[in-house]
Amino acid sequence: MRKLALSLIVAAVLVGCTEPAEPVQSVDWYKEHATERADRLAKCRANPGELSETPNCINAERAESLADAGKRRGLNVQPMTGVKMGGK
Numbered sequence: 001m002r003k004l005a006l007s008l009i010v011a012a013v014l015v016g017c018t019e020p021a022e023p024v025q026s027v028d029w030y031k032e033h034a035t036e037r038a039d040r041l042a043k044c045r046a047n048p049g050e051l052s053e054t055p056n057c058i059n060a061e062r063a064e065s066l067a068d069a070g071k072r073r074g075l076n077v078q079p080m081t082g083v084k085m086g087g088k
Contacts, residue, residue: 024055030063037063 030037037060044057051057 022056025059027059027062027066030060031066034067037067 025033025036025040030040040056040060041064044051044054044060
């Protein structure tokens with residue numbers, strides 16, 4: 001009985017020692033908060049093995065991609081048409 005009680009106490013202490021999960025921010029939130037987006041991307045890129053698949057890293061990357069796409073609006077890239085492949 002004592003071993004069971006001791007095991008439960010140790011388990012409760014270990015659960016209490018974990019860091020609280022940070023809130024997940026949306027892509028729109030990261031688009032509106034450029035400083036926080038840059039900070040998050042720096043953390044994600046410094047430790048890609050652990051952090052690259054976390055929701056905040058994914059959302060920050062998507063927001064960065066959308067922000068960069070907005071900067072490229074003046075390029076006016078057109079799809080290629082009339083291109084024949086195979087040399088004939």
